Amino acid sequence: MVFEQFATGGCQSYLVGCETSRAAVLIDPELSAIDRYLGLAAQQGVQIRYVIDTHTHADHFSAGRELGKALSAPLVMHRSSPAPHADMRLDDGDMLIVGQLRLKALHTPGHTQDSMCLVMEDRVFTGDTLLIGGTGRTDLPTGDPHALYESLFDKVLKLPPQTLVYPAHEYKGRSHSTIGAEMADNPRLQKTDRAAFVEMMQQLNLAAPTHLTEALRTNMTGGKSVAQLLAEAAAKTPFMSLAELNERIGGNSRDMVILDIREREAFEAGHIAGARHLPRGQLELRVNTEFPDPTVRIVTCCELGKISTLAAATLRELGFRRAVALDGGMQSWREAGYPLEM
Numbered sequence: 001m002v003f004e005q006f007a008t009g010g011c012q013s014y015l016v017g018c019e020t021s022r023a024a025v026l027i028d029p030e031l032s033a034i035d036r037y038l039g040l041a042a043q044q045g046v047q048i049r050y051v052i053d054t055h056t057h058a059d060h061f062s063a064g065r066e067l068g069k070a071l072s073a074p075l076v077m078h079r080s081s082p083a084p085h086a087d088m089r090l091d092d093g094d095m096l097i098v099g100q101l102r103l104k105a106l107h108t109p110g111h112t113q114d115s116m117c118l119v120m121e122d123r124v125f126t127g128d129t130l131l132i133g134g135t136g137r138t139d140l141p142t143g144d145p146h147a148l149y150e151s152l153f154d155k156v157l158k159l160p161p162q163t164l165v166y167p168a169h170e171y172k173g174r175s176h177s178t179i180g181a182e183m184a185d186n187p188r189l190q191k192t193d194r195a196a197f198v199e200m201m202q203q204l205n206l207a208a209p210t211h212l213t214e215a216l217r218t219n220m221t222g223g224k225s226v227a228q229l230l231a232e233a234a235a236k237t238p239f240m241s242l243a244e245l246n247e248r249i250g251g252n253s254r255d256m257v258i259l260d261i262r263e264r265e266a267f268e269a270g271h272i273a274g275a276r277h278l279p280r281g282q283l284e285l286r287v288n289t290e291f292p293d294p295t296v297r298i299v300t301c302c303e304l305g306k307i308s309t310l311a312a313a314t315l316r317e318l319g320f321r322r323a324v325a326l327d328g329g330m331q332s333w334r335e336a337g338y339p340l341e342m
């Protein structure tokens, strides 16, 4: 068996492949690590046939949709997943065949309604249903402590005690556990009475995860994260460094337009010498009159260097093939001590 465990922060993803056929599955991939997964799959000589999300994640951005598209592999989720981009939906007991490997889905609602665990040979991928020394929380959308109790005590913990447990989260650097070890030591599993378990889960009072609304939005709808939108724009445009631009202002080379796309007050409080002002909100409306020559070289700048990237990518899409974005914004420009015009 080809088996690779990836930690991205506290998130755990797994690449599991069949040694003979070289077919593989990728479980719970995270958006920022796409290149790592693809690199390792290539290195291992396996082809990812299925991308699986054990549930709708609320705390990180799933790479399921992007990877599924890139690999022409179906994104697999539980039948009740709200994600419109899930290509293959599993019911309790359904099995995926990956070369000689067999992965069986257990529907284990509780952390979320669409949570599932995947049982394969000597191990189980528990998603956020069972963690090492913990369980998934039940206070986020579609969470239900009663359902988690049933999923754990009537399903997951009924697996043989020697079954290896690979969770979707682990914050202390442990790679795995076993069902037996969790039953013996996991503090949350010591409350074997349903009412006591539910009460314990209801009193956890956990802080909301960072990016909760954005992660839910993107994972439930297949929409993009803001970081993704920016990364896509950045991939479509070249940049100019602050130092390079500063040098070009000082010299005689003025064959370019510095386009400041901030709001008027910010522009008037201080801008790069000779910069033209055109707020981002008016860019598409005024671009035809402001830039009649599509061969003009345009350097976009904003306060933080992010919106200017979007603007440069938009200008390139509109045909301004020499549009570039400033690498950094006016904040960095001021911090670097470069001159301002008022």
Ligand SMILES: [Fe+2]
Residues within 6 Å of the ligand: 055, 056, 057, 058, 059, 111, 128, 136
């Ligand atoms: Fe989760």
